[in-house]
Amino acid sequence: MLRKPIEGEKKVFMTGNEVVAWAALAAGAEIMYGYPITPQNEIMHYWTRLAPRFGRKFLQTEDELSAGFTTLGGVLSGVKAFTATAGPGNTLMQEPMSMAEMMRIPSVVIIQQRGGPSTATVIYSQQEVTMTCFGGNGEGLRVVYSTASHQELFDYTIKAFNTAWKYRFPTFVLGDGYQAKMREPLEIYDPELRGIQLVDPEPYVVRPGIIGIDREAAHLRNTYNTEEELYEVISGHIRDYEAVAGEIEEYETWAIEDAEIVVVSHGVVSRAARMAVEELRASGIAAGYFRPITLRPFPVKHLREIADRVKELLVVESAYGQLQKLVQIAIYGSNASISGHLKPGVGVTAAEIVAKVTELRHGKDKGGIRK
Amino acid sequence: MNSLAQMPRCWRLASKPHKFCPGCGHGLALKALGIAIDELNIQNKVVFGCDIGCSLLAWDFFDVDTVQTHHGRTTPVIAGIKRARPEVIGIAYMGDGGGYAIGSQHLVNAASRNEKITVILINNTNYGMTGGQMAPTTLLGQKTETTPYGRTVEEAGFPTQGPEMVKAIAGENAYVARGTVANVRQLKRFFLRALEHQIAGKGFSFIEVLSSCPTNWRTNARDTWKFLEEEMTKYFKVGEIGVTAAEKEVAACPE
Ligand SMILES: Cc1ncc(C[n+]2csc(CCOP(=O)(O)OP(=O)(O)O)c2C)c(N)n1
Ligand code: SF4
Numbered sequence: 001m002l003r004k005p006i007e008g009e010k011k012v013f014m015t016g017n018e019v020v021a022w023a024a025l026a027a028g029a030e031i032m033y034g035y036p037i038t039p040q041n042e043i044m045h046y047w048t049r050l051a052p053r054f055g056r057k058f059l060q061t062e063d064e065l066s067a068g069f070t071t072l073g074g075v076l077s078g079v080k081a082f083t084a085t086a087g088p089g090n091t092l093m094q095e096p097m098s099m100a101e102m103m104r105i106p107s108v109v110i111i112q113q114r115g116g117p118s119t120a121t122v123i124y125s126q127q128e129v130t131m132t133c134f135g136g137n138g139e140g141l142r143v144v145y146s147t148a149s150h151q152e153l154f155d156y157t158i159k160a161f162n163t164a165w166k167y168r169f170p171t172f173v174l175g176d177g178y179q180a181k182m183r184e185p186l187e188i189y190d191p192e193l194r195g196i197q198l199v200d201p202e203p204y205v206v207r208p209g210i211i212g213i214d215r216e217a218a219h220l221r222n223t224y225n226t227e228e229e230l231y232e233v234i235s236g237h238i239r240d241y242e243a244v245a246g247e248i249e250e251y252e253t254w255a256i257e258d259a260e261i262v263v264v265s266h267g268v269v270s271r272a273a274r275m276a277v278e279e280l281r282a283s284g285i286a287a288g289y290f291r292p293i294t295l296r297p298f299p300v301k302h303l304r305e306i307a308d309r310v311k312e313l314l315v316v317e318s319a320y321g322q323l324q325k326l327v328q329i330a331i332y333g334s335n336a337s338i339s340g341h342l343k344p345g346v347g348v349t350a351a352e353i354v355a356k357v358t359e360l361r362h363g364k365d366k367g368g369i370r371k
Numbered sequence: 372m373n374s375l376a377q378m379p380r381c382w383r384l385a386s387k388p389h390k391f392c393p394g395c396g397h398g399l400a401l402k403a404l405g406i407a408i409d410e411l412n413i414q415n416k417v418v419f420g421c422d423i424g425c426s427l428l429a430w431d432f433f434d435v436d437t438v439q440t441h442h443g444r445t446t447p448v449i450a451g452i453k454r455a456r457p458e459v460i461g462i463a464y465m466g467d468g469g470g471y472a473i474g475s476q477h478l479v480n481a482a483s484r485n486e487k488i489t490v491i492l493i494n495n496t497n498y499g500m501t502g503g504q505m506a507p508t509t510l511l512g513q514k515t516e517t518t519p520y521g522r523t524v525e526e527a528g529f530p531t532q533g534p535e536m537v538k539a540i541a542g543e544n545a546y547v548a549r550g551t552v553a554n555v556r557q558l559k560r561f562f563l564r565a566l567e568h569q570i571a572g573k574g575f576s577f578i579e580v581l582s583s584c585p586t587n588w589r590t591n592a593r594d595t596w597k598f599l600e601e602e603m604t605k606y607f608k609v610g611e612i613g614v615t616a617a618e619k620e621v622a623a624c625p626e
Contacts, residue, residue: 030455031454031455033451033454057454057455059450059451059454061447061480062476062477062479062480063476065444065447065477066444066447066450066476066477066480069440069441069444069447069448069451070447070448070450070451070454071451072440072448072451073447073448073449073450073451073452073453073454073455074451074452074454074455076418076438076448076451076452077418077451077452077455077456077459078455078456079455079456081451081455095441095444096441096444099440099441203456204438205418205436205437205438205452205459206415206416206418206436206456206459207436209415210415211414211415211434211435211436212434217383217433217434217435217436217437218436218437218438219430219431219437220430220437220438220439221427221430221431221437221438221439222439222440222441223423223427223430223439
């Protein structure tokens with residue numbers, strides 16, 4: 001049986017969903033549990049075609065509750081397991097993920113966001129930010145990577161398994177319908193060749209040994225007798241999360257040093273934002289670019305430093321202020337003002353952002369949805 | 372014979388005496404299961420999953436690896452473990468609410484996929500932990516907190532006959548039985564058969580256990596046993612389901 005899915009490095013031209021399947025293989029994922037929903041279906045399609053060649057497994061469950069909980073089972077048994085979903089499936093996935101959060105189960109979930117509730121549209125949106133970062137009953141102790149390109153889908157899917165197993169918090173790769181379906185060039189590679197050490201999984205149950213002789217039986221629970229007992233456990237998780245947040249946080253900036261207005265965006269929208277900022281710079285406007293790569297934990301310190309220096313932030317997203325809220329919380333108390341270019345469920349072009357910034361600079365902003 | 376008088380070896384002493392109400396059937400069912408685990412000598416290979424509901428009180432009941440999960444989701448957690456690690460012996464333990472109401476989709480689909488796990492479902496005709504509401508198994512005419520005048524067909528349909536349903540779905544592949552805590556010896560035999568079915572890699576096994584809940588039934592010792600042995604068994608037939616006479620004979624052999 002072949003074990004190494006990718007030898008060396010390869011230039012490829014693929015859809016995002018295919019990229020995720022390759023990345024999960026490269027990361028050493030042993031089993032995928034899944035339930036069909038557009039636009040993530042092809043992750044399962046590619047996985048079911050590729051996985052048997054490398055001795056990996058798949059289970060199609062009856063719904064996303066089950067896909068989430070079977071994934072937790074896989075992880076508990078000590079293998080790298082993952083699932084993928086979108087939209088209403090993400091909603092159902094929040095129940096298992098609140099268990100993962102509380103029991104520190106390193107599950108990996110790929111989300112390819114789509115628009116609106118239930119069927120709504122099956123295409124594109126950035127409306128799953130709040131749910132992915134804070135969904136479920138709990139405190140949102142998760143890691144959420146928002147990717148902007150196929151290269152990042154590959155890189156961060158591999159990283160997600162490492163982050164999950166290293167820190168033991170559920171980890172999400174937040175893509176979207178465009179990333180899922182469009183084709184783009186990228187390099188896929190054997191992570192070890194690039195010095196990326198894959199974190200080994202460990203079983204939570206059925207560890208080697210004999211109970212009562214060389215090991216204790218595992219008693220994993222999420223039931224607590226008193227509020228205080230629960231408080232103590234959650235406080236411990238929060239302490240752990242805060243201690244490592246700085247290590248996990250990632251962001252990207254451009255032309256930020258002397259910027260007067262900074263465009264803040266995430267995911268594919270940041271590709272338009274970057275293009276817009278380049279154009280604005282060429283026309284002499286001191287615009288800058290900031291993109292959080294981790295939406296949870298949010299790179300608060302870095303954005304705050306920027307906000308303390310600049311006059312204005314423009315948040316651009318394909319949602320009605322989900323990123324904007326994170327930004328507002330992060331820079332609370334700073335003097336920078338925040339405006340939004342918020343377009344729930346639709347894409348954003350560079351030209352629109354240029355127009356918006358120009359308008360703001362001339363102090364005559366009127367149109368669009370503003371908070 | 373003697374084994375019934377003692378605590379199973381795989382019971383965890385530190386968590387005894389257990390936390391179920393006096394007269395509760397959960398303890399007896401877990402005793403039968405404990406003896407079955409001992410007899411098969413599988414303590415190191417079992418992963419025991421318990422639901423929310425009174426079954427969660429079993430999260431530290433055994434000296435076997437245990438995971439307590441969400442209401443109705445024990446079946447997929449155990450199925451997920453088994454799919455990733457086929458050598459594990461997976462036992463999902465739940466109430467009638469957890470298995471027939473909120474988790475019914477998981478039960479139905481695990482059965483039809485023939486997951487090689489053992490599901491044990493405690494039928495006490497009500498939701499115990501939340502204070503005695505109607506369950507899918509509440510008998511017609513039975514009073515609960517949400518059927519204060521007694522369950523009617525018009526409002527709530529017929530009580531779920533789970534093993535019969537599972538057998539219809541899973542067919543030949545499954546080992547299915549209904550036992551009762553009023554006959555622990557027989558119950559243990561059913562558990563043994565179910566676990567052996569799993570160990571042999573044959574497929575799904577499902578055991579419903581008729582059990583008592585004196586707290587919510589508001590019954591004294593005599594009325595508890597009367598309801599369990601006389602009322603419940605009229606509708607819920609105890610025995611192996613869909614097992615041939617020859618197989619039954621083998622099963623009935625003395626221990
Ligand atoms: C999603 C969800 N809904 C409801 C509950 C509340 N709840 C806790 S236990 C329970 C009933 C359990 O009854 P059953 O499964 O029959 O087990 P028993 O307590 O009788 O052993 C319910 C509804 C919950 N914990 N989670
Ligand atoms: S409420 Fe009923 S089922 Fe729950 S422990 Fe008490 S007697 Fe047992």
